[in-house]
Amino acid sequence: MKLEIKKLRNNAVLPTRATDGSAGMDLYACVEKSVTIAPRELKMIPTGIAVALPDKSVAAFLYARSGLGVKHGICLSNGVGVVDSDYRGEVCVGLCNVSDAPYTVEPFERIAQMVIAPVVIPEISVVSELSETERGSGGFGSTGSK
Numbered sequence: 548m549k550l551e552i553k554k555l556r557n558n559a560v561l562p563t564r565a566t567d568g569s570a571g572m573d574l575y576a577c578v579e580k581s582v583t584i585a586p587r588e589l590k591m592i593p594t595g596i597a598v599a600l601p602d603k604s605v606a607a608f609l610y611a612r613s614g615l616g617v618k619h620g621i622c623l624s625n626g627v628g629v630v631d632s633d634y635r636g637e638v639c640v641g642l643c644n645v646s647d648a649p650y651t652v653e654p655f656e657r658i659a660q661m662v663i664a665p666v667v668i669p670e671i672s673v674v675s676e677l678s679e680t681e682r683g684s685g686g687f688g689s690t691g692s693k
Contacts, residue, residue: 550663551599555637559595560655571610571660574640582652584644589624592640592658600632606666609640609659620646623659630661 552561562572576582577595584590598607609628615621624641640659644650652658682689 548601548605548663550601553597553599554595555597556595558655561596562661571662573612573657574609574638574659574661576640576652576654576656576658578652578654580654584621584642584650584652586644586647586649589641589643590652592642592652594638594640594658597635597637598630599635600630600663603632603668604665605663606631607638608662608664609638610662612657612660615658619650620644620648621650628659632666 554561556577559577560575562574564572574594574596577593582590582592600607607630609623609630611622622643622645624643628640630638638661642652642658
């Protein structure tokens with residue numbers, strides 16, 4: 548598969564994979580100066596790139612970087628970002644600071660990871676009954692707490 552990437556700014560850094568086994572590609576902050584995210588604040592950080600996915604069978608999913616989340620409480624504000632196959636605008640990352648301390652994003656810092664994954668587009672069928680399962684309609688803790 549080929550992923551076409553357009554640099555929207557000269558200083559944009561192309562996504563990179565840290566290791567040969569990395570599922571995600573690191574995305575970099577394309578900011579002119581440092582951006583501080585106060586505790587419980589949300590900030591949109593541009594990457595300076597746009598992508599062209601090959602077709603509607605795949606999408607780009609944006610995830611938090613584990614080090615930023617675990618060490619600093621910096622997560623994606625929308626949980627997981629989705630870049631649809633027909634979107635051609637700038638890939639931006641919404642970051643959220645869930646810690647009690649300010650965090651400063653530096654220019655060219657790795658801020659998220661992008662995973663290209665298959666998307667199944669189902670045909671919707673309205674039915675009067677759903678098939679039975681052992682679990683049934685049990686949810687939110689119905690399978691146990693451990």
